[in-house]
Amino acid sequence: MSIDGQLPPKVRLLRAAAGLLAKSGGAAVSTRQITQLAGVTAPTLYHHFGDKEGLFDAVVAAGFEEYVAGERDFAPSGQPLEDIRRMWDQHVQFGLKQPELYLVMFGNIRPESRPAVVADAEALMEEMLNKAAVAGQLAVPPKEAARSILAANVGVTLMLITEKAPERNLELSTMTRDAMIFAVSTEQAREAEPDSGKSPVVVAAIALNAALQASHSDQLSSSELKLFLEWLHRISTSSTS
Secondary structure, three states: OOOOOOOOHHHHHHHHHHHHHHHOOOOOOOHHHHHHHHOOOHHHHHHHHOOHHHHHHHHHHHHHHHHHHHHHOOOOOOOHHHHHHHHHHHHHHHHHHOHHHHHHHHOOOEOOEOOHHHHHHHHHHHHHHHHHHHOOOEOOOHHHHHHHHHHHHHHHHHHHHHOOHHHOOHHHHHHHHHHHHHHHEOHHHHHOOOOOOOOHHHHHHHHHHHHHHHHOOOOOOHHHHHHHHHHHHHHHOOOOO
16 A cells, blocks of 8 residues: 655545554554655654544544535435435445545444444434435334444445455345335335335345345354355345245
């Protein structure tokens, strides 16, 4: 990994920290590693961010600002559930375009620790779902729907990031998205939606596939998990109902 030396020192520090955090695998990232990669001295880091933790906070904040800009960068269509689909797709594209930044924002979750970025992302989703609730299209409270949809959205995005770009099947994202929206919608809203043609077994396989890919489960050996995921992938890409 290299950083363009022509960029301003502050930008280089942000990019270096984001890249090192994403590749750290949960291990500690030192100030020395960051400053060496950014091509600056430690006092430069302290000048711009106060300390290393301040820099890490700025990495997440900058990423979320860009994420929010993308989420809001479309005019409401007047069809709230359709807007949720677009919000889902933009979330996935954000992750695929900037995987290192996405992993810092959503991939470094710790047990019993709920990052502010996740709560803020849910609030954005809930804001849109409130409109669907007012229109009588939600079968569950907007907050509950937002949490469920965002969890699936993050899981699918993390799964796609781990795959080689030529092998990514974005149809899995589309099917999971539609299955989640269907699950929180009222019967009236469902009747107005086109049938995806996918059986409940396929939908369940898609959801389980995404969850396992994102969870780093230690309940199965690596070979068992690889085989299980291969089976799930075959089911989830099946065109039969």
